[in-house]
Amino acid sequence: MNDEIRLMKGNEAVAHAAIRYGCDGYFGYPITPQSEVLESLEALMPWETTGMVVLQAESEVAAINMVYGAAASGKAAMTSSSSPGISLKQEGISYMAGAELPALILNVMRGGPGLGTIQPSQADYFQATKGGGHGDYHLIVLAPASVQEMVDFVALGFDLSFKYLTPAMILADGIVGQMMEKVVLPPQRPRRTDDQIREQCPWATTGRKGLRKRNVITSLELESSKMEIINHRLQARYREIEKNEVRWEEINTDDADYLFVAFGSIARICTKAMELAREEGIKVGIVRPITLWPFPDKAIEKAAEGKKGILCVELNAGQMIEDVRLAVHDRIPVCHYGRLGGIIPSPAEIVEELKKMIND
Amino acid sequence: MEIQDIIKEENKVYSTPELLDDVHMHYCPGCSHGVIHKLLAEVIHEMGLTERTVGISPVGCAVFAYNYVDVDWVEAAHGRAPAVATAISRLWPENVVFTYQGDGDMAAIGTAETIHAANRGENIVMIFVNNAIYGMTGGQMAPTTLLGQKTATSPYGRRADLNGYPLEITDIMATLRGTCYVTRQSVHTPAAVKKTKAAIKKAFENALAKKGTSVVEVISTCNSGWKMTPVQANEWMAENMFKEYPLGDLKNL
Numbered sequence: 001m002n003d004e005i006r007l008m009k010g011n012e013a014v015a016h017a018a019i020r021y022g023c024d025g026y027f028g029y030p031i032t033p034q035s036e037v038l039e040s041l042e043a044l045m046p047w048e049t050t051g052m053v054v055l056q057a058e059s060e061v062a063a064i065n066m067v068y069g070a071a072a073s074g075k076a077a078m079t080s081s082s083s084p085g086i087s088l089k090q091e092g093i094s095y096m097a098g099a100e101l102p103a104l105i106l107n108v109m110r111g112g113p114g115l116g117t118i119q120p121s122q123a124d125y126f127q128a129t130k131g132g133g134h135g136d137y138h139l140i141v142l143a144p145a146s147v148q149e150m151v152d153f154v155a156l157g158f159d160l161s162f163k164y165l166t167p168a169m170i171l172a173d174g175i176v177g178q179m180m181e182k183v184v185l186p187p188q189r190p191r192r193t194d195d196q197i198r199e200q201c202p203w204a205t206t207g208r209k210g211l212r213k214r215n216v217i218t219s220l221e222l223e224s225s226k227m228e229i230i231n232h233r234l235q236a237r238y239r240e241i242e243k244n245e246v247r248w249e250e251i252n253t254d255d256a257d258y259l260f261v262a263f264g265s266i267a268r269i270c271t272k273a274m275e276l277a278r279e280e281g282i283k284v285g286i287v288r289p290i291t292l293w294p295f296p297d298k299a300i301e302k303a304a305e306g307k308k309g310i311l312c313v314e315l316n317a318g319q320m321i322e323d324v325r326l327a328v329h330d331r332i333p334v335c336h337y338g339r340l341g342g343i344i345p346s347p348a349e350i351v352e353e354l355k356k357m358i359n360d
Numbered sequence: 361m362e363i364q365d366i367i368k369e370e371n372k373v374y375s376t377p378e379l380l381d382d383v384h385m386h387y388c389p390g391c392s393h394g395v396i397h398k399l400l401a402e403v404i405h406e407m408g409l410t411e412r413t414v415g416i417s418p419v420g421c422a423v424f425a426y427n428y429v430d431v432d433w434v435e436a437a438h439g440r441a442p443a444v445a446t447a448i449s450r451l452w453p454e455n456v457v458f459t460y461q462g463d464g465d466m467a468a469i470g471t472a473e474t475i476h477a478a479n480r481g482e483n484i485v486m487i488f489v490n491n492a493i494y495g496m497t498g499g500q501m502a503p504t505t506l507l508g509q510k511t512a513t514s515p516y517g518r519r520a521d522l523n524g525y526p527l528e529i530t531d532i533m534a535t536l537r538g539t540c541y542v543t544r545q546s547v548h549t550p551a552a553v554k555k556t557k558a559a560i561k562k563a564f565e566n567a568l569a570k571k572g573t574s575v576v577e578v579i580s581t582c583n584s585g586w587k588m589t590p591v592q593a594n595e596w597m598a599e600n601m602f603k604e605y606p607l608g609d610l611k612n613l
Contacts, residue, residue, distance in 0.1 A: 207454075
């Protein structure tokens with residue numbers, strides 16, 4: 001299979017991308033609006049072609065712990081879910097962060113709190129970027145704005161998580177998961193052989209082949225002085241990730257008087273809003289964080305120099321805005337426009353909010 | 361007979377297993393875990409599975425099993441060992457994967473993971489250590505605590521109307537079509553130890569033969585949690601535990 005141009009849903013595309021990446025195992029549990037990931041994998045039957053294991057678990061808790069087991073044995077494993085299911089997965093995610101294991105988790109966000117709604121939302125920004133489970137940790141968080149990025153971030157997420165031995169999350173929203181778009185699928189990569197895994201992951205619990213020293217995967221250390229050393233090691237790695245892996249996109253920021261800061265599908269709606277505003281003579285540009293953690297704070301600070309104000313547009317009550325305000329040290333006004341409960345703003349509504357901010 | 365004749369290899373009936381580390385264990389004197397660890401170490405070594413075995417340790421007293429038995433280990437979150445084992449077993453089918461779970465792990469917080477792994481017939485071995493109490497956290501009530509048994513959270517004795525009944529999860533496991541071997545043993549006498557070793561061996565053979573899930577329950581003592589001497593604990597177990605949890609095979613296909 002070579003590069004292929006297809007029309008498909010974001011969720012479906014993730015299934016194809018996982019197989020083509022050479023993913024070893026997917027473990028999931030159905031929840032709207034992302035069930036197409038598991039459905040597509042079951043229909044594609046990758047165990048017949050690449051040998052990838054696909055399993056519908058008894059719960060999100062079981063699914064993430066299957067990912068934990070797979071990751072502990074050096075395999076490239078992933079799961080996907082939506083907001084309430086991601087809450088259930090926090091146990092396993094924290095354990096993987098603590099045990100320094102690579103894995104990929106997809107959250108196709110829906111409105112909350114609680115069972116909430118099945119409509120799109122970005123209300124899990126705090127949960128995804130500030131840890132989510134217990135303990136001092138971060139996930140690498142990628143925010144796709146297109147079906148193409150859903151595909152590309154599967155490979156990127158796996159690569160980063162194996163590079164830094166920490167779980168990565170694709171934080172998508174229901175729009176990106178459900179909408180159909182043209183997408184280029186990458187060529188099929190072979191799955192790593194067991195011997196390659198033994199070589200690449202000498203820490204993994206692959207069995208003591210050759211009577212090597214035993215490997216133990218654990219996040220437990222009862223001696224606090226040693227536990228602190230482990231935590232410092234994790235924090236040093238997070239600093240390294242912050243140094244190397246910040247990703248963002250800027251559109252028309254150079255001549256702009258104002259900025260939209262938005263991620264995921266909302267950044268695309270902001271692109272249209274930007275065009276409408278510019279037709280009316282309001283010079284606005286866009287900064288779209290692609291990595292939500294590490295957050296592009298320096299990029300935003302630089303882009304904000306000489307600007308008159310920033311409008312954060314999010315499908316939540318104001319979450320990323322906290323990081324934006326920290327990035328610009330509140331030197332310029334930073335306002336928020338958010339829709340809640342699954343409502344998606346139109347470009348015209350966003351322009352209206354921008355005008356309100358300017359007139360205030 | 362000279363001492364040299366007695367210690368000849370063919371006369372040897374007892375030695376330290378190759379795979380059991382020569383370190384101090386954190387278990388209380390009198391605890392059953394040490395014996396069960398030793399049997400596991402013996403079986404894995406004798407079956408030539410040292411290079412192919414992966415153990416999943418639980419949350420509870422046996423959380424540190426990885427410090428004693430010299431195979432690869434993954435420490436699972438409380439109750440999740442069967443889910444962890446499922447993935448490793450499916451992704452490394454040449455390896456043999458076993459879980460080592462206590463009563464809280466298996467019959468309370470991990471009931472769903474335990475039953476569903478067995479119901480899928482995962483080719484894994486589940487070692488279930490049932491001592492009817494939560495040892496690690498200081499002697500609280502377990503799902504398998506007997507009616508009337510006093511614990512830190514049932515200080516006046518377990519009551520059916522307040523706490524429900526002792527959960528016989530092994531009996532439930534035997535009804536599942538994914539299990540091939542379900543047995544209940546103990547390690548309080550040399551004869552019982554030999555039987556438990558044979559059961560563990562059979563369970564590993566089943567995993568190698570891809571026959572499905574094997575469950576070896578070991579009715580065990582927690583003399584510290586029960587607030588007894590080791591000898592009293594053995595007597596109390598034989599008198600009370602075996603009535604609720606009769607020893608023997610529940611399923612052997």
